[in-house]
Amino acid sequence: MTSAAPDTKSRVIAAATPLFVEQGLDRVSVQDICKASGVSNGSLFHHFGSKNGVALQVYLAERRAYWDHALAAVERHNGDPVEALGAAVRAALDYQQSHPRRHNFMIECASSTWMHAHAAPVQALNDEFTRRFLVWGAPHVAAGRLRALDPQLVAALVFGPSQWLARSWLTGLTPEPPTHHADALVDLVTRALRP
The missing domain is CATH 1.10.10.60 (Homeodomain-like)
Structure with missing residues (x-):
């Protein structure tokens, strides 16, 4: 090359x-x-x-920025690890609201049929961030400070509702921006994750 x-x-x-x-x-x-x-x-x-090959690289970069933002909130939080995951919920909501077009582009790509042909690099990125989460979370689980759940389930609990709220706001289905629901969502998620 x-x-x-x-x-x-x-x-x-x-x-x-x-x-x-x-x-x-x-x-x-x-x-x-x-x-x-x-x-x-x-x-x-x-x-x-192809154009989709370019879009994939942009998508991966945007997704990396999003995950970095959310996981940095977890990693820099001192104290209760369940509250650290609440900080990740807030970080995700904040990112989605601060970068609505970037988030919308990620949603658009993730739901595109062409993305199925590019599952490997997306999965590799997901695996990278799962390992990063496990490095942070494993000691908390071992000490009984964090509920032992499959990382995929933790990700679904922490990030799934925020993505739904952001999508609803971006499409005009709800007038409130994602961060409007932060306190209630953090309360729900942290209750589910507390041992």
């Missing part, structure tokens, strides 16, 4: 990110991405295979 390849990839991702976030996946064309990034159509297809 030449030294130009990483630069080309970075330029395409940097140019495509605001296009996808602002306009949505369907409204952005390969030509739009090529024009914004200054790369040729052939170069884009060589490095990414």
Whole structure:
């Protein structure tokens, strides 16, 4: 691989990110991405295979930023680990409300049929953050400070309701922004996770 390849990839991702976030996946064309990034159509297809290949890389970067934000809230919280998971709920709600278009883009990609063909890199990212969560949580579970549950179930409890609230707000089904429900949601989630 030449030294130009990483630069080309970075330029395409940097140019495509605001296009996808602002306009949505369907409204952005390969030509739009090529024009914004200054790369040729052939170069884009060589490095990414398709527009969806570019969207996948943007999606993974956005998803990483979201998970980093939420898990950082857990990791920096001192004291009760159940309250730390409540901090993750608040962080997720805050991120979704502060970055509504980014969150909407992640929802759009996650629910796209083409995403099924790209399950492996998404699962690899999920596994990375699951390991990170387990490094933090395992000592708390062993000490009896945190309820022993499958990490997937913990993620569903901590992040599932916030994503539903954000989606409902983004689509105009509910007028209240996600953080409006933070106290009640934190109370519900922490009750479920307390040993």
